[in-house]
Amino acid sequence: MTIDIQAIAGDYTAAWNSGSAEAVASFYAEDGGIVINRGTPWEGRQGVAAMAAGFFADVPDLNLVCDGLRVAGNHVVYLWTFTGHHSETREPLRITGWEEWDLDAGGKVAASRGWFDAEDYARQVAG
Numbered sequence: 297m298t299i300d301i302q303a304i305a306g307d308y309t310a311a312w313n314s315g316s317a318e319a320v321a322s323f324y325a326e327d328g329g330i331v332i333n334r335g336t337p338w339e340g341r342q343g344v345a346a347m348a349a350g351f352f353a354d355v356p357d358l359n360l361v362c363d364g365l366r367v368a369g370n371h372v373v374y375l376w377t378f379t380g381h382h383s384e385t386r387e388p389l390r391i392t393g394w395e396e397w398d399l400d401a402g403g404k405v406a407a408s409r410g411w412f413d414a415e416d417y418a419r420q421v422a423g
Contacts, residue, residue: 300403305372321344323405330405355378362375363392370399387421391412391413
């Protein structure tokens with residue numbers, strides 16, 4: 297089976313832009329997960345959905361753009377920028393980062409390591 301990484305990335309971006317945490321989680325293997333900035337892992341689709349729901353709560357008008365991909369076998373780096381406004385402060389946000397995916401044979405994310413500048417995020421949230 298050939299995995300179309302471009303299609304997966306496009307559909308993943310659309311899932312984030314749908315505002316549906318379940319849509320985001322559907323790109324992960326049942327036992328997949330994500331760790332953001334070496335924090336606490338979000339495990340399984342339910343955990344990934346909780347992570348995405350947290351982002352949607354903080355940035356209800358979140359708009360994600362895929363800035364690029366790097367692929368080596370089943371390892372993918374998904375480069376992204378999101379914009380929106382913080383739900384409490386209403387401050388505009390423009391955050392860049394990336395996710396490092398290990399894909400399973402079916403093209404689902406088995407493991408993801410996400411990265412963004414948390415200090416810059418906090419500065420933007422505060423205005």
